[in-house]
Amino acid sequence: MKVVFTFKLKDAQCDELRTQFPDVSFSMYPSIGEAELEDANVIVTYGEDIDRSILDKASSLEWIMVASAGVEKMPLDDIAKRNIVVSNVRGIHKTPMAESVLAHMLALCRSLPAIYENQKQKEWNKKVQSVELCDSTALIIGPGAIGAEIGRLLKAFGVKTIGCNRTGKPVDSMDDIVDFSKLEEALPKADFVISVLPSTSETKGLLTERHFDAMKSTAVFMNFGRGDLVKEKDIVEALKSEKIGHAVLDVFEREPLPSDSELWGLSNITISPHISSHSKHYVPRALEIFEENLSKWQSGDRKLTNLLDPERGY
Amino acid sequence: MKVVFTFKLKDAQCDELRTQFPDVSFSMYPSIGEAELEDANVIVTYGEDIDRSILDKASSLEWIMVASAGVEKMPLDDIAKRNIVVSNVRGIHKTPMAESVLAHMLALCRSLPAIYENQKQKEWNKKVQSVELCDSTALIIGPGAIGAEIGRLLKAFGVKTIGCNRTGKPVDSMDDIVDFSKLEEALPKADFVISVLPSTSETKGLLTERHFDAMKSTAVFMNFGRGDLVKEKDIVEALKSEKIGHAVLDVFEREPLPSDSELWGLSNITISPHISSHSKHYVPRALEIFEENLSKWQSGDRKLTNLLDPERGY
Numbered sequence: 001m002k003v004v005f006t007f008k009l010k011d012a013q014c015d016e017l018r019t020q021f022p023d024v025s026f027s028m029y030p031s032i033g034e035a036e037l038e039d040a041n042v043i044v045t046y047g048e049d050i051d052r053s054i055l056d057k058a059s060s061l062e063w064i065m066v067a068s069a070g071v072e073k074m075p076l077d078d079i080a081k082r083n084i085v086v087s088n089v090r091g092i093h094k095t096p097m098a099e100s101v102l103a104h105m106l107a108l109c110r111s112l113p114a115i116y117e118n119q120k121q122k123e124w125n126k127k128v129q130s131v132e133l134c135d136s137t138a139l140i141i142g143p144g145a146i147g148a149e150i151g152r153l154l155k156a157f158g159v160k161t162i163g164c165n166r167t168g169k170p171v172d173s174m175d176d177i178v179d180f181s182k183l184e185e186a187l188p189k190a191d192f193v194i195s196v197l198p199s200t201s202e203t204k205g206l207l208t209e210r211h212f213d214a215m216k217s218t219a220v221f222m223n224f225g226r227g228d229l230v231k232e233k234d235i236v237e238a239l240k241s242e243k244i245g246h247a248v249l250d251v252f253e254r255e256p257l258p259s260d261s262e263l264w265g266l267s268n269i270t271i272s273p274h275i276s277s278h279s280k281h282y283v284p285r286a287l288e289i290f291e292e293n294l295s296k297w298q299s300g301d302r303k304l305t306n307l308l309d310p311e312r313g314y
Numbered sequence: 315m316k317v318v319f320t321f322k323l324k325d326a327q328c329d330e331l332r333t334q335f336p337d338v339s340f341s342m343y344p345s346i347g348e349a350e351l352e353d354a355n356v357i358v359t360y361g362e363d364i365d366r367s368i369l370d371k372a373s374s375l376e377w378i379m380v381a382s383a384g385v386e387k388m389p390l391d392d393i394a395k396r397n398i399v400v401s402n403v404r405g406i407h408k409t410p411m412a413e414s415v416l417a418h419m420l421a422l423c424r425s426l427p428a429i430y431e432n433q434k435q436k437e438w439n440k441k442v443q444s445v446e447l448c449d450s451t452a453l454i455i456g457p458g459a460i461g462a463e464i465g466r467l468l469k470a471f472g473v474k475t476i477g478c479n480r481t482g483k484p485v486d487s488m489d490d491i492v493d494f495s496k497l498e499e500a501l502p503k504a505d506f507v508i509s510v511l512p513s514t515s516e517t518k519g520l521l522t523e524r525h526f527d528a529m530k531s532t533a534v535f536m537n538f539g540r541g542d543l544v545k546e547k548d549i550v551e552a553l554k555s556e557k558i559g560h561a562v563l564d565v566f567e568r569e570p571l572p573s574d575s576e577l578w579g580l581s582n583i584t585i586s587p588h589i590s591s592h593s594k595h596y597v598p599r600a601l602e603i604f605e606e607n608l609s610k611w612q613s614g615d616r617k618l619t620n621l622l623d624p625e626r627g628y
Contacts (some may be wrong), residue, residue: 099423099424100424126592187440257438273439
């Protein structure tokens with residue numbers, strides 16, 4: 001059995017894998033272009049490097065282990081046709097991402113950007129307008145593992161949480177839940193509108209101009225899901241015309257965000273370069289899930305942790 | 315009965331007091347210098363304007379209501395001798411202060427200062443070194459209402475909390491508790507060392523060079539209590555020589571922090587101009603406590619909420 005990694009691990013991590021799975025042949029490559037795929041049974045990847053030509057080459061491929069959460073760049077139809085199993089590492093993002101979301105919310109409430117700026121000017125300026133996160137309302141669009149973790153932390157701060165998902169099915173740590181059709185009715189209640197939606201055919205372009213019209217003029221819009229949820233021009237317009245108070249974006253329609261994007265020039269925006277899930281624990285946690293799944297796979301058990309449904313895309 | 319405020323309230327707040335207490339005469343002044351104190355039975359103050367000459371003038375004074383937490387600038391001995399009751403608004407700081415402390419901790423963990431800087435340069439830079447707050451250890455020196463609230467929030471983030479107080483008596487939301495004599499033994503365990511101590515004869519100068527020596531080289535020292543806990547020169551030395559990783563200071567030996575302070579020039583510090591408790595809810599909450607106490611006072615009940623022991627100073 002041959003496992004191909006299309007990104008580099010630390011030597012100690014490779015050694016651990018080889019010790020734990022002596023019957024498996026592991027090949028590590030810095031990129032998929034350099035990888036020998038012909039006899040690979042398993043590919044471990046960040047998910048952005050798989051296309052149809054790769055599938056053609058990797059004719060023995062049975063399982064793609066994606067060490068990230070988003071699989072929207074993968075040829076899911078072709079993968080499904082070939083009966084290739086796909087699993088990801090959803091769940092491991094929840095701690096760092098929820099911490100990032102809370103960090104940005106609290107920083108805005110407690111005037112950290114102003115504190116940092118005044119410090120640079122050596123200016124003792126007590127006239128910053130701090131507010132409290134406590135007693136505010138957050139609307140979390142797409143609450144799965146990450147959204148529920150954000151909700152759990154927000155509830156500790158005394159924030160009212162409204163979840164918005166496809167089905168309206170209850171989710172942990174959400175005081176209320178509404179389905180997508182009720183999104184516009186929920187928006188005017190929210191001080192924070194936080195999307196953690198994946199990119200699927202249902203979520204692409206879900207938010208439009210009229211959703212920003214429905215938000216509070218003081219609302220903070222936070223996109224930590226995928227950039228294709230909303231057109232960049234609609235965000236620019238909402239911020240320029242002060243339809244909303246601020247945006248915190250970790251994901252963008254175009255990544256890296258091009259230097260000519262109007263977003264860079266706005267004052268009421270925080271631009272985070274798609275790093276909200278970063279953490280030194282990321283790869284170790286991904287490997288933990290992989291090792292658990294590889295043990296199952298070796299024993300013939302195909303009920304892997306974090307199996308994906310290629311038709312739904314998540 | 316005459317109540318003198320030495321700071322200005324909004325008109326609506328004055329009206330509410332007068333409606334609620336028709337038998338009480340309220341006089342509002344922008345400062346104590348302008349106040350007529352001769353027949354004042356109660357003074358409501360932020361606490362920094364009371365000295366012995368004020369006590370001499372206010373010969374009918376029975377109760378000082380301090381609309382802040384720190385009373386270290388008041389002549390407590392003289393106040394005690396004259397049997398003047400002192401109460402404060404401790405408790406109302408806990409929400410905004412705990413939010414500020416968490417904001418700073420999360421901002422440092424999740425690289426917000428770097429994100430803000432890179433954004434200004436229109437630079438898409440994913441190479442920031444984010445870590446997680448989860449699984450870190452926080453040592454909270456002086457956990458009362460504010461420290462317990464910080465601890466409660468930290469525990470939601472999966473942080474181990476160690477409290478350090480005078481007696482070693484257990485405190486809510488602290489996994490462990492040590493008394494002041496064990497402080498140095500506890501310091502090496504902490505990723506965050508957070509003081510919320512008031513200024514008393516026991517806490518002045520409590521932290522010295524050797525305490526910074528005992529901290530982790532990556533530790534973040536946060537002073538949100540009072541500036542006289544530690545000499546400014548010892549903080550400068552600890553930061554310059556990188557004995558510790560970072561400091562977040564909301565209080566200082568000298569306030570406002572003079573423009574010639576070496577602290578302004580350091581890169582591994584966050585200088586917050588004593589605003590961590592600021593909130594638009596501050597005065598309304600202080601008045602709530604005052605109104606409750608004034609009702610008690612009128613009915614002859616002297617067991618006020620938040621009574622201070624002038625001898626202990628808190």
